[in-house]
Amino acid sequence: MSDETQAMQENEEQLSRVSRVKASGTGVQPRLTRRLRWTRSDLKVNLRRQTRIDIMKAILLEKPQHFSIAQISEPASPGRGEALVRVHRVGICGTDFSGYLGKMPFYSYPRIPGHELGVEVLSVGEGVTEVRPGDRCSVEPYMNCQTCPACGRGHTNCCENLQVLGVHTDGGLRPQFIVPARKLHTSTKLTFDQLALVETLAIGCHAVNRGHPLNGEFVLVIGAGPIGLSTMEFIRLAGARTIVLDLNPQRLEFCRKVMRVDHTLVPCQDGSELEQLKSFTGGELPALVIDATGSNKSMSNALNYVGFAGRLVFVGITTAEVSFGHPMMHRREMTLLASRNALPPDFKRIIQLIEEGRIDTRPWITHHAMFEEMIAQFPAWLNPENRVLKALVHV
């Protein structure tokens, strides 16, 4: 067989594999769809250029509780303002768990998950000045439109047309993809593990910024999952004092032993935790309460814990109704705040804090999985007994 015939045959085989992927509805990207329009004459052009249709593997959440390996085409060259990145680590969080369980509003299937990313820049498009090939980066996965009023006011975290990688659009569980270069935050010191952790920490950072605790103030964090824990890092850095409330005694033990939190408590049916809370603070209720449970019951009840003229931040997310008697809020002239995603300066600050050793990432990373092994390991990460704080997938 001549070289040309062999190459042509290989190309045809690749095309037919791509077609099979498309036929089985595995949610490949528009870029792939474009490539599927290739004809025999395109292939001849490719042969003349000595190029092949390069295929790579991605992890696809086809539907709730069903991952598969999809064959997708390699990305083309990055366009203006874009960078082609090689994915090294993907952090898995509650959002991915909810997507897997089919409990995530706005999540659509099939989807390539992955929004907590440690990546390396492979090449950049025209006009890119932020990054260079070889740079190691954390990715800010919030793709904002840059034209809506929220974007205009700098609130890129809550753009009206926000598309979050791995949630609304395909994310990082694939070897390479193209991302706007303005969404990359570089570090010369952090490992890919650490870079993948930055986004989780950014959620806590933004929530604490919303509540802006003062030095010495008491802050009650309700919910000691990864998001609650990430708020604790920034409460400590603000010089405020953390109290943690959770139903799970093991999680509270972790707060005391690892996060250096002095005071923890569990909710009581009779409301007597209020007295316990006051005993920690010298009689007052906390000036700031951050609810990171995602429980509408907890969020409705959280107003009880806020001191007069205090602030309450909802960083946890629920699709259920949150309700409370208005006098509870009015008497205290309480400020109620939501916290969604994070801002670009949060990413830069966290990278610097880790570089300076002011955030220790070691306790955070509890589990690892190689790329394809993730599919088998993922269900076990949902089991609280396995005490997953952050699981990282090696791509």
Ligand SMILES: NC(=O)c1ccc[n+]([C@@H]2O[C@H](COP(=O)([O-])OP(=O)(O)OC[C@H]3O[C@@H](n4cnc5c(N)ncnc54)[C@H](O)[C@@H]3O)[C@@H](O)[C@H]2O)c1
């Ligand atoms: N604001 C954002 O942009 C953003 C980003 C990511 C995740 N989140 C949300 O943050 C929330 C927390 O995420 P996580 O990964 O830490 O979740 P998680 O489930 O691991 O942790 C929640 C914790 O809250 C505790 N809890 C539940 N109900 C409680 C109650 N009534 N009283 C006291 N404690 C209670 C649980 O025991 C658990 O320890 C979720 O709702 C998630 O969707 C928000």
Ligand SMILES: [Zn+2]
């Ligand atoms: Zn996350």
Ligand SMILES: [Zn+2]
């Ligand atoms: Zn916008």
